[in-house]
Every structure is written in structure tokens, then in C-alpha cells.
Amino acid sequence: MSAALPSVSGKASETxxxxxxxxxxxxxxxxxxxxxxxxxxxVYEQGDGVGGTWYWNRYPGxxxxxxxxxxxxxxxxxLQQEWDWSERYAPQPEILKYANHVxxxxxxxxxxxxxxxxxxxxxxxxxxxxxxxxxGGKTVTAKYVVLATGCLxxxxxxxxxxxxxxxxxxxxxxxWPHEAVDFTGQRVAVIGTGSSGIQSVPIIAEQASHLxxxxxxxxxxxxxxxxxxxxxERQRFREKYPEIRRFAREEARNGIYTDLPDRGALDDGDNExxxxxxxxxxxxxxxFMSVYNNLAxxxxxxxxxxxxxxxxxxxxxxxxxxxxxxxxxxxxIGSKRICIDTDYFATFNRANxxxxxxxxxxxxxxxxxxxxxxxxxxxxDALVLATGFDAMTGSVAKIDIRxxxxxxxxxxxxxxxxxxxxxxxxxxxxxxxxxxxxxxSVLSNMIVSIEQHVDWIADCVAYMRNHGLQTMExxxxxxxKWVAHVNEVAYTTLYPQxxxxxxGANVPGKPxxxxxxxxxxxxxxxxxxxxxxxxxxxxxxxxxxxxxxVAASQ
Ligand code: NA7
Numbered sequence: 001m002s003a004a005l006p007s008v009s010g011k012a013s014e015t016x017x018x019x020x021x022x023x024x025x026x027x028x029x030x031x032x033x034x035x036x037x038x039x040x041x042x043v044y045e046q047g048d049g050v051g052g053t054w055y056w057n058r059y060p061g062x063x064x065x066x067x068x069x070x071x072x073x074x075x076x077x078x079l080q081q082e083w084d085w086s087e088r089y090a091p092q093p094e095i096l097k098y099a100n101h102v103x104x105x106x107x108x109x110x111x112x113x114x115x116x117x118x119x120x121x122x123x124x125x126x127x128x129x130x131x132x133x134x135x136g137g138k139t140v141t142a143k144y145v146v147l148a149t150g151c152l153x154x155x156x157x158x159x160x161x162x163x164x165x166x167x168x169x170x171x172x173x174x175x176w177p178h179e180a181v182d183f184t185g186q187r188v189a190v191i192g193t194g195s196s197g198i199q200s201v202p203i204i205a206e207q208a209s210h211l212x213x214x215x216x217x218x219x220x221x222x223x224x225x226x227x228x229x230x231x232x233e234r235q236r237f238r239e240k241y242p243e244i245r246r247f248a249r250e251e252a253r254n255g256i257y258t259d260l261p262d263r264g265a266l267d268d269g270d271n272e273x274x275x276x277x278x279x280x281x282x283x284x285x286x287x288f289m290s291v292y293n294n295l296a297x298x299x300x301x302x303x304x305x306x307x308x309x310x311x312x313x314x315x316x317x318x319x320x321x322x323x324x325x326x327x328x329x330x331x332x333i334g335s336k337r338i339c340i341d342t343d344y345f346a347t348f349n350r351a352n353x354x355x356x357x358x359x360x361x362x363x364x365x366x367x368x369x370x371x372x373x374x375x376x377x378x379x380x381d382a383l384v385l386a387t388g389f390d391a392m393t394g395s396v397a398k399i400d401i402r403x404x405x406x407x408x409x410x411x412x413x414x415x416x417x418x419x420x421x422x423x424x425x426x427x428x429x430x431x432x433x434x435x436x437x438x439x440x441s442v443l444s445n446m447i448v449s450i451e452q453h454v455d456w457i458a459d460c461v462a463y464m465r466n467h468g469l470q471t472m473e474x475x476x477x478x479x480x481k482w483v484a485h486v487n488e489v490a491y492t493t494l495y496p497q498x499x500x501x502x503x504g505a506n507v508p509g510k511p512x513x514x515x516x517x518x519x520x521x522x523x524x525x526x527x528x529x530x531x532x533x534x535x536x537x538x539x540x541x542x543x544x545x546x547x548x549x550v551a552a553s554q
Pocket of ligand 1: 194216
């Protein structure tokens with residue numbers, strides 16, 4: 001797939017049309033599309049297998065919060081018709097198996113180099129190509145670089161004094177060992193009560209002799225009501241796939257097929273509203289939040305849903321003091337990613353589970369055998385850090401990316417990520433980001449957003465090839481306007497009211513910017529399509545001829 005060219009140092013170097021960074025769901029589909037249009041591509045993946053976030057997040061209970069029949073590729077009808085999801089919400093091992101199946105079915109592996117990190121990517125202005133250095137010490141060149149690095153793939157270790165000196169085992173949910181971890185008979189601490197903590201706590205509690213959960217912020221969680229999928233249920237979905245996929249792409253705000261609400265929470269009386277919340281609670285899952293159309297917009301409306309969930313927590317958890325601590329009270333429901341769980345709150349009724357509120361009793365340090373909080377030592381044999389990710393920008397920031405005039409992307413993004421459509425950043429020609437900041441990404445069914453970006457990028461590079469174009473980059477003005485728009489739309493909602501990872505608030509020192517685009521998956525797709533139809537409005541495209549002229553006049 002590659003041609004050997006002499007490099008500056010005289011050693012043979014490989015050259016590709018495209019280097020793709022990451023072999024998760026984005027990188028795999030990108031490779032497939034590029035190959036289909038006859039382009040050469042090399043994918044570099046730091047893990048030793050495909051799957052991205054599902055390769056790393058192997059913690060007990062890890063499961064997707066979007067239903068499996070929808071959290072799957074739609075680009076191949078054969079694939080979606082032949083794959084059998086076993087449960088309503090797929091567990092991590094099954095999603096990983098699916099990723100491996102896709103890699104084999106479309107013969108992707110020959111173009112993926114595993115166990116290889118991209119360390120640096122530098123744009124060579126005179127040649128109009130990227131020079132990409134990998135952890136293997138090799139440098140290759142490519143016309144385009146696509147960052148398929150994932151939004152939740154850079155696990156964040158908490159900065160807690162003494163962590164290094166802990167004598168027991170330390171695990172991070174986002175970087176879990178490949179071999180099974182058995183906590184039977186052990187005293188375990190889980191720090192963090194986001195989605196990963198909430199999914200793993202019930203399972204660890206069943207194994208551990210004692211589990212202590214350290215909670216900084218109580219979180220809203222809805223029962224998953226996970227269940228085995230019957231062949232009948234799968235078949236009903238498969239038959240409706242054309243409409244389900246169309247709706248998810250074009251009409252849904254979050255890329256999920258569901259009933260769209262036509263009224264606000266305050267349009268119903270107390271009894272009717274309660275009945276609707278009850279019905280969604282019994283149904284389970286993320287669609288709890290789409291029962292009304294204003295829960296993300298109006299605080300009074302939001303309070304009705306938040307109160308309902310708080311009441312549920314009080315009903316489930318027997319000890320009133322523990323129940324009170326578990327009731328979220330400092331952010332609107334949904335303004336942090338809502339969690340879905342299996343028996344999370346009920347787990348606190350177990351005699352072997354203790355909840356420690358580290359807001360009132362902060363963790364002071366970790367000693368050789370204990371977590372010290374509020375002047376008390378909680379002795380443990382193992383520590384589980386469910387402390388999340390440096391989301392959306394963390395994995396990009398780990399690569400030393402240099403654009404025009406040697407400008408570092410990290411420098412440009414020091415005050416917060418700046419992109420046009422979440423796809424490109426001005427000053428970094430031919431560098432694309434899949435589900436980057438400024439696009440719906442993490443506010444959506446990721447696979448729907450991944451497919452949209454991959455298709456858009458693949459069409460765009462085909463357009464460039466057909467028009468003899470050499471470079472493309474975001475126009476600074478268009479980018480500034482888009483960044484302002486992303487920000488403006490975010491502040492029409494309740495989302496910025498929470499200290500969430502959407503805002504970068506979980507990483508000390510990270511700028512507080514609402515990173516994803518909240519305008520909705522359907523409208524966003526339309527914007528991207530319109531821009532492409534207008535000859536990529538807001539992007540600057542230049543041909544090889546122009547490049548030579550610029551070079552000659554210097
Ligand atoms: P999250 O949702 O970022 O949750 C991380 C949790 O860890 C959250 O409760 C944090 O509290 C807590 N945290 C983070 N740092 C610390 C320190 N230093 N001390 C104590 N507690 C801490 O990550 P997840 O992995 O659970 O889920 C990420 C996404 O993956 C999820 O939204 C789904 O989309 C899938 P905080 O809330 O910041 O006070």
C-alpha cells in the first residue's frame with residue numbers, strides 16, 4: 001500500500017495518502033472508506049487490538065449506555081443484518097468482539113499497525129505534506145492526517161497525595177488489565193461515581209469483603225433495565241433499520257431513535273407528569289431525559305425530573321443519611337452525562353458497602369494501606385480509580401502536532417479547543433479530527449456521529465482529488481464564528497451549570513469551555529452538508545499550482 005521514497009536523511013521513508021491515528025470505531029471505518037475510494041492509508045494504534053475505548057475500558061460491569069441495536073455501524077446493511085447482539089445494552093466484551101469482527105470482515109488489519117503511538121505530526125509547508133513520527137522511531141509522510149483518537153480514551157489519574165506509595169493494587173477503570181480481576185475477599189475502595197464507578201460498584205460489592213465508595217459529586221442515574229434480546233426483538237429492529245438509521249441521523253438530537261417529545265414538563269399537571277416519569281423509569285435507559293422537550297433548557301422543568309429521581313433514590317436506599325448523600329443536588333439532571341445502572345443505589349443497602357462523602361470529608365492522602373479522609377483511615381487492599389478522562393482534547397494533546405509556521409496545536413488550544421465544525425483547526429491544513437470538540441460527539445450516539453464525520457471527510461478528500469487540490473484548511477474567520485456559535489448555543493441550555501467533563505471541569509487547570517456542539521445531530525449534519533454543497537464554504541482550498549506560485553513569490 002505504500003511507496004518507498006528517499007527521505008531527507010537518505011533512509012527510505014513510507015508515504016501514504018492518509019495517516020489515521022487510532023483504530024477504534026472511527027479509525028476502522030475511516031480506513032474502510034479510504035480504501036474503497038482507492039486511497040492508501042496507514043492506521044497507527046497504541047493498543048495491540050482494535051476497539052479504542054472498548055479496548056481499554058474493561059472494568060467490571062462496563063457496558064454501553066446506548067442500546068446495542070443502535071450502537072452499531074450502519075454503513076453495511078449485511079453487517080447490521082448478520083450481527084446478533086445478545087443484550088439490550090451490550091457489555092464491553094461483546095462490543096470488543098464486534099469491533100474485531102468488523103476488522104476481520106472488512107480485512108482491515110493489514111493496514112493497521114498496532115502497539116504504535118503517533119508521537120509527532122508536522123506539516124511541511126514546502127512539500128504540502130505531513131511528516132508523522134511514531135513511537136517505533138519511524139517517520140512517514142502523508143498528504144492527510146485524520147485524528148481518530150477518541151473522546152474518552154485518555155484516562156485521568158487523580159492527583160492524590162501518597163497514591164504512589166500505596167502497597168496494594170491500583171486500577172483505573174479506563175485502563176483496566178486484560179486478565180480478569182477478582183476482588184473476592186478483598187477490601188476495596190472505589191474513588192469516583194461517574195458512569196464507570198456506577199457500573200462497577202454493584203459488581204465489585206458482590207465480590208469484595210468490604211467496599212468503600214468515595215463520592216465527590218452524587219450523580220443522577222436511571223435503571224438500565226438491561227435484558228436479553230430475543231431473536232424476535234432483533235428481527236423487529238432489523239426490519240425497521242432503514243427508518244431507525246435515517247431518524248437517528250437526521251431527526252434525533254442525540255443520534256438515538258426514540259419518540260420525540262412535543263411538550264414541556266410544565267405543560268402537564270403533577271399526576272400526569274409523575275405518570276410519565278414513572279413510565280420512563282420502568283422502561284429504563286437514557287430516554288428518560290427525552291420525556292419532555294425542555295428538561296435541558298428550563299430549570300423549573302428540570303427540577304421536576306430531578307425531584308422524581310431524588311425521590312426514587314430515597315425509596316431505594318434504606319439508610320436515610322446514605323440516601324441523602326446519594327441524592328444529587330448541585331447540578332441540573334442531565335447537565336452531567338446521565339448514568340444508567342443496574343442496582344447501583346440498592347448496592348448501598350448491603351452490609352459490606354460504605355459511602356464516604358469526600359465533599360465534606362476530603363481525601364487527605366493515600367497511605368500504604370488506606371485512604372485517609374476526614375481524619376479517618378479506611379483500610380483497603382485494592383484501589384479502583386473511576387476518575388474519568390481528560391475528555392475530548394486529552395488524546396489530541398498527547399501528540400505534538402505542528403501546523404503552519406511550526407505552530408503547536410496545544411499552544412493554539414491553550415485557552416480551549418478552537419475548530420471549525422469540530423472537523424479542522426485553522427493553521428493545520430489537511431488535518432481532520434473525527435468527533436472533535438465543536439461537534440455533537442459525546443452528546444450523541446457516538447457511532448452515528450463517527451459515521452457522519454468519516455463520510456464527510458472521505459467525500460471531502462475525494463472532492464480535493466477530483467479538483468486537483470493540494471491543501472484545505474479552516475478559515476480563521478469561519479472558525480471564530482463557529483466557536484462563538486458553539487458557545488452561544490451551549491449557554492441557552494442548563495449544561496454549563498455543572499462542573500462536568502463536557503466543560504473540562506474535571507481536569508485541574510483545563511479551560512472551562514463547553515466543548516461539544518449541543519445544536520443537535522440532525523441540524524449539525526445539515527450544516528456540514530450545506531457547507532460541502534457550497535464548495536466547502538469557510539474552508540480555504542488551494543491547488544498545487546497556487547502552492548508553487550506562493551513558494552515562488554517568497
Ligand atoms: P466521569 O463521568 O468523569 O466520572 C469521574 C468521577 O470521578 C466523578 O464522580 C468525579 O467527581 C470523580 N473524580 C474525579 N477526580 C477525582 C478526584 N481527584 N478525587 C475524587 N473524585 C474524583 O468518568 P467515567 O469514567 O465515570 O465516565 C466517563 C464517560 O464514559 C461517561 O460519561 C459515559 O459517557 C462513558 P466529580 O463529578 O468531578 O466531582
